[in-house]
Amino acid sequence: MIEINNVSVQFGGVKPIDGLTVNLTKPIVGLIGPNGAGKTTLLNVMSGFVEPKTGWVKVNGETITGLPAHKRAEFGLRRTFQTDQIAEDLTLLENVEAIADHSTFDNREARRKAVYGAIDFVGLSHRLNRRGSDLSTEERHLAEIAKALIGSPKLVMLDEPGAGMSGSESEHLQKVIRGIPGYCKSQVFLIDHDVDLISACCNETMVLDFGKLLALGPTLEVLKKPEVQQAYLGNFDELEAAA
Amino acid sequence: MARNKDKPDIPPGTPFQRVLPMLITFLVVAIVGPMFFSAYWLNTFSTVACLTLVAGTVALLYGQLGMVSLAQFALTGVGGWFCLRLIHGLAMPFELALIIGAVVAGLFGLILGLPALRMRGLYLALLTLMIAAAVQVVVNVIGFPDGGPGWTGHVVNGQRALIQRPLLATTDTAYFRYVMFWLAAGMALIEWSRATLPGRAWGLIRKSEAAAIAAGVSVVRYKALAFTMGGALAGLAGGLLAGLNGQLDNTGFPTSQSILLYALTIVGGAYHWMGAVFAGLLIRALPALLNDHGVDGNLANAFYGFALLVSLIQGRKGLAGQLADFYKFVRISRIVEGSVIWGVISVGLALTASYLGVAGFAGTLFIALIALLFRQAIPGVCWMLLGFFGKRVQDFAEDVEAAISLRLAKIMQVVGLMPDHRIVKRALNMLFIGYFVGWVASGVFDVDYNVALVIIWSAIVIRFLIELALYPAILTLRQRIDERYPKPFAAYR
Numbered sequence: 001m002i003e004i005n006n007v008s009v010q011f012g013g014v015k016p017i018d019g020l021t022v023n024l025t026k027p028i029v030g031l032i033g034p035n036g037a038g039k040t041t042l043l044n045v046m047s048g049f050v051e052p053k054t055g056w057v058k059v060n061g062e063t064i065t066g067l068p069a070h071k072r073a074e075f076g077l078r079r080t081f082q083t084d085q086i087a088e089d090l091t092l093l094e095n096v097e098a099i100a101d102h103s104t105f106d107n108r109e110a111r112r113k114a115v116y117g118a119i120d121f122v123g124l125s126h127r128l129n130r131r132g133s134d135l136s137t138e139e140r141h142l143a144e145i146a147k148a149l150i151g152s153p154k155l156v157m158l159d160e161p162g163a164g165m166s167g168s169e170s171e172h173l174q175k176v177i178r179g180i181p182g183y184c185k186s187q188v189f190l191i192d193h194d195v196d197l198i199s200a201c202c203n204e205t206m207v208l209d210f211g212k213l214l215a216l217g218p219t220l221e222v223l224k225k226p227e228v229q230q231a232y233l234g235n236f237d238e239l240e241a242a243a
Numbered sequence: 244m245a246r247n248k249d250k251p252d253i254p255p256g257t258p259f260q261r262v263l264p265m266l267i268t269f270l271v272v273a274i275v276g277p278m279f280f281s282a283y284w285l286n287t288f289s290t291v292a293c294l295t296l297v298a299g300t301v302a303l304l305y306g307q308l309g310m311v312s313l314a315q316f317a318l319t320g321v322g323g324w325f326c327l328r329l330i331h332g333l334a335m336p337f338e339l340a341l342i343i344g345a346v347v348a349g350l351f352g353l354i355l356g357l358p359a360l361r362m363r364g365l366y367l368a369l370l371t372l373m374i375a376a377a378v379q380v381v382v383n384v385i386g387f388p389d390g391g392p393g394w395t396g397h398v399v400n401g402q403r404a405l406i407q408r409p410l411l412a413t414t415d416t417a418y419f420r421y422v423m424f425w426l427a428a429g430m431a432l433i434e435w436s437r438a439t440l441p442g443r444a445w446g447l448i449r450k451s452e453a454a455a456i457a458a459g460v461s462v463v464r465y466k467a468l469a470f471t472m473g474g475a476l477a478g479l480a481g482g483l484l485a486g487l488n489g490q491l492d493n494t495g496f497p498t499s500q501s502i503l504l505y506a507l508t509i510v511g512g513a514y515h516w517m518g519a520v521f522a523g524l525l526i527r528a529l530p531a532l533l534n535d536h537g538v539d540g541n542l543a544n545a546f547y548g549f550a551l552l553v554s555l556i557q558g559r560k561g562l563a564g565q566l567a568d569f570y571k572f573v574r575i576s577r578i579v580e581g582s583v584i585w586g587v588i589s590v591g592l593a594l595t596a597s598y599l600g601v602a603g604f605a606g607t608l609f610i611a612l613i614a615l616l617f618r619q620a621i622p623g624v625c626w627m628l629l630g631f632f633g634k635r636v637q638d639f640a641e642d643v644e645a646a647i648s649l650r651l652a653k654i655m656q657v658v659g660l661m662p663d664h665r666i667v668k669r670a671l672n673m674l675f676i677g678y679f680v681g682w683v684a685s686g687v688f689d690v691d692y693n694v695a696l697v698i699i700w701s702a703i704v705i706r707f708l709i710e711l712a713l714y715p716a717i718l719t720l721r722q723r724i725d726e727r728y729p730k731p732f733a734a735y736r
Contacts, residue, residue, distance in 0.1 A: 078458075087447060087450040089446065101443055127252070
């Protein structure tokens with residue numbers, strides 16, 4: 001359950017997010033929008049790298065706005081980045097353990113289970129001891145997701161996890177993302193350009209355009225809306241007129 | 244060569260397993276070293292051990308966090324100053340003063356690290372450079388304590404007092420082992436941290452601070468930890484240097500040495516403990532060697548510049564990284580075979596030499612061992628040098644070498660020997676290594692240069708003859724061992 005109330009962000013004269021108010025309740029929520037729509041800025045607001053000029057964000061009823069970025073992980077917010085953040089000279093296991101080091105667990109066994117469980121969940125058990133530099137692009141994206149699942153998070157935010165993946169790899173990714181709410185009882189907030197990935201995974205999708213909410217609702221319905229198609233593909237009448 | 248993607252990866256091992264090779268190396272050097280070295284070289288190597296520890300802290304900050312600290316050598320001075328002050332002023336036992344000196348240097352390191360939380364790259368380097376210069380100025384003004392009055396403890400006119408070495412280690416030999424113990428302890432602390440929680444946190448920070456913060460890592464805490472640890476160990480080295488000669492020289496900690504140490508840590512390799520050892524050897528042992536040969540030690544600086552250039556061009560992992568990469572592909576059969584044959588050859592040569600009275604047993608043994616060890620360790624030195632004349636010359640030489648090697652390898656195969664496709668490169672390499680090792684050995688072990696050369700060449704020739712004679716038997720043995728134990732160091736880092 002994410003509540004975003006009247007959030008605005010301003011960088012000088014630019015307003016990447018402008019008075020956004022929205023409640024997101026479904027287990028997997030998608031966020032799409034054309035370039036510069038404010039998608040990543042919204043994610044940065046939620047993970048604490050950008051302070052909103054106005055408004056607040058609540059996750060599961062608790063206000064997170066104003067919490068320092070490194071405290072948000074403890075609170076149960078996890079995110080991935082557009083470019084993967086796997087340390088090249090640590091093994092996959094060490095990369096995931098590095099996250100577990102800064103989460104709290106009841107005992108060693110629980111920690112072990114969380115680390116190995118997350119790696120197994122994304123399907124990388126056979127790569128445990130491979131160094132980050134030797135993992136493929138797909139494996140790195142999956143490893144990023146495994147890192148985000150450590151320490152029973154409340155909200156997992158994925159920033160373009162499908163970038164640069166082929167068809168079959170993307171299918172595996174869809175399965176993994178759909179499994180997250182069942183695996184660690186957390187809500188998933190998925191940002192991607194890939195409409196196939198969004199429509200395959202998300203129960204609900206919001207569309208941003210120029211920092212404003214363009215549409216929100218069940219994914220298929222939202223994608224069919226003419227204003228969404230126009231924001232994505234442009235106005236055909238205008239194109240024809242220009243020609 | 245295509246990498247087999249589905250080959251199972253070898254786990255890096257527990258932290259203890261990862262530190263063990265280093266500890267064994269230091270232990271062996273500590274035990275065996277004093278048997279070979281003269282008093283002059285023993286003291287030189289004690290200094291090398293101290294500087295290795297300082298280089299280790301430079302490598303810790305640079306390799307783990309990408310932060311350039313040019314003030315580590317200045318922190319060594321700080322640690323040494325406090326150590327001397329406590330012993331002269333309060334007549335403290337050496338170990339206690341050493342540790343307090345290290346703690347104070349650690350605090351200095353922490354203070355130094357505070358701006359590093361917001362700075363990086365060139366700005367951090369400049370800041371630490373200024374701190375190094377400031378320490379140099381302060382030391383020039385107040386001097387190191389040497390039993391004088393007042394809080395500086397510096398004698399202006401009169402007899403300077405020396406501190407006593409620790410009770411455990413009053414002789415040169417004992418003090419060398421004492422320094423090696425602290426070096427092993429300090430480097431083990433660094434390596435252990437790298438293999439456990441702090442190392443993983445540093446890994447995240449190194450990759451991206453934003454990602455580390457998002458993962459809940461306190462960037463401030465882990466950067467401060469690295470600076471404190473680096474400062475404390477550099478300070479420890481300062482105390483050990485003070486104990487070596489009983490005093491420290493006011494001119495002993497110039498800013499230029501800080502920069503040199505940083506450059507040599509890059510040359511040695513900042514991502515492997517061996518890199519720090521190389522840096523220590525280069526900064527102290529090489530000039531000493533040059534002086535020993537009657538060459539001006541400052542000439543080494545020209546070599547350092549060249550070495551830095553090469554390591555910046557050839558790869559960021561430095562000498563240690565290249566050596567580690569080399570050993571990843573070593574097979575255990577070669578190690579067993581090599582150790583047995585080397586052992587036989589060097590002991591045999593050493594016995595012969597001492598029987599004939601041309602050279603000492605230890606010196607001959609060591610020369611033969613080094614010659615055999617370096618027989619292949621620096622492949623392509625000539626090629627690297629050719630690179631300076633341009634790619635075309637290098638390629639041409641490479642083609643000629645390949646053509647000749649191929650012919651020779653075919654002939655070898657026909658005769659029933661193991662075909663060696665790199666025979667020309669090896670021959671050139673041996674030529675280089677032969678003269679180089681001969682030159683080093685005649686300096687360190689007081690063996691006549693020609694005798695050293697004879698030892699080296701007989702070692703290599705005997706090695707070759709043994710291989711000729713036993714080739715068929717060795718080949719089957721090799722294959723059987725390799726099947727059972729493939730590449731043991733593949734995962735070592």
